[in-house]
Amino acid sequence: MDLDINTVRMARTRADCALRPGEAFLGGGTFLYSEPVPAGVTGLVDLTGLGWEPWSVDGSGLRVSGTCTLEELVAGPGALGAASGTSDVGSGPYRALGIVGECVSALSLSPKVARTATVGGNLALGLPAGSMAGLFAALDALAVVWTLDGGCREVPVSSLVTGAGVVDLAPGEVLREIRVPAATLGQRTVFRRASLTPTGRTAAMVTGRALSSSRLDGDVPPRVRLVLTASVPAPIVLELGPGEHGELDRLIDGIDASAWYEDTHGIPAWRAAMTRRLAHEAFEELGGTA
Structure with missing residues (x-):
């Protein structure tokens, strides 16, 4: 260094x-x-x-500070998600947070780095493999940004990263916190990831959420929100109804060939193929079958 x-x-x-x-x-x-x-x-x-509090949860939802470390994220919200369980029958109050640990693990961090690296830093870097964007976009979270005039503004995490290494933050603005609405915390979530090697950098990642609290919500399969990251420069959000596997293929086919990210961790064609496979798996797990 x-x-x-x-x-x-x-x-x-x-x-x-x-x-x-x-x-x-x-x-x-x-x-x-x-x-x-x-x-x-x-x-x-x-x-x-x-001295920001790393995270808190109340009736309005979950708040995660920009300086919350990845270790604190797993030990706090991640533990709440693990305690809520993932059974298709019933619904834990923080069930959506069950993918927190997987999203952090996707960064292939050492424990030393996890104790220091922050949620805000991961988002502000805007790297395609920065899995905090996929996590919080799936949870429909908002980023609260301190502006230069002493005020603040809110940006959906799904649109905070606009390109590889490009974020919607003006010079001097501070990513204060991430807010996850209470309505999403009890919903089912899913995580899928692919890389060229077992410990390699994430080359394709799909996170998602069933837009209801239970798979059997009045016997109607839920609509599903999927977020594609790592294989593309910025998050792509898809929303699908029950059984719309054909629509999922159509949406993925509609992604311009030049939009698939390329580096030493995967060529575009392979990333696109892996993203398609992971997206269908995630869709199926969240109730994509009519």
């Missing part, structure tokens, strides 16, 4: 988040420490000094 900077400031209040020339925000910093410092960056502002 060659971290060639001049200053590091610890932010204690929102006023401390006003960037000075040459400064950039620091969350966990695990990605920053693995890459050259971006050109022009001479100082860092550490957001962890703001």
Whole structure:
């Protein structure tokens, strides 16, 4: 690591988040420490000094701070999801969070990195394999962003990442928290992932949610929300009715061939084929059969 900077400031209040020339925000910093410092960056502002509560849950839903570490996400919301169970009969109150652990594991992190890397950092990087976008987009979450004028704005997580490494954050804006509405917390979710090797970077990922609390909701199979990530530069959200496997194929066929992501972890044609397979599996698990 060659971290060639001049200053590091610890932010204690929102006023401390006003960037000075040459400064950039620091969350966990695990990605920053693995890459050259971006050109022009001479100082860092550490957001962890703001002392945000990692996560909380109440009648309005789940809130996850931007500085919540991935370890804290698994130990908190992930544990709530695991305790709720995944049975098709009945519904645990936090059942949708059952995919939290899988989404974090998809990052192939060491425990040391998981203790430091943050939810906000993963989202703000906008990397195709950054699985927090797939997790929170499936949960219909909103990102709360602190704006430069002292206010805040909300952005659906599904549209926060707009391209490979491109996010809907203006210079100086801060990703304050992620809000998951209470209505989604008891719904069934699904996770599917593919990579070239068992421990390799995620090359295709599908997360999803049944848009009802139970598979047998008045004997009517639920509509399903699927989110495609890792194989594409930005999340693609699909919503399907019972039995619409043909529609799912049509929607995937409609993705422009040039839109499939390519790097050393998978060629576009393979990523597209794997995404199709995973999407059908996820759809079926969530009640896609009429």
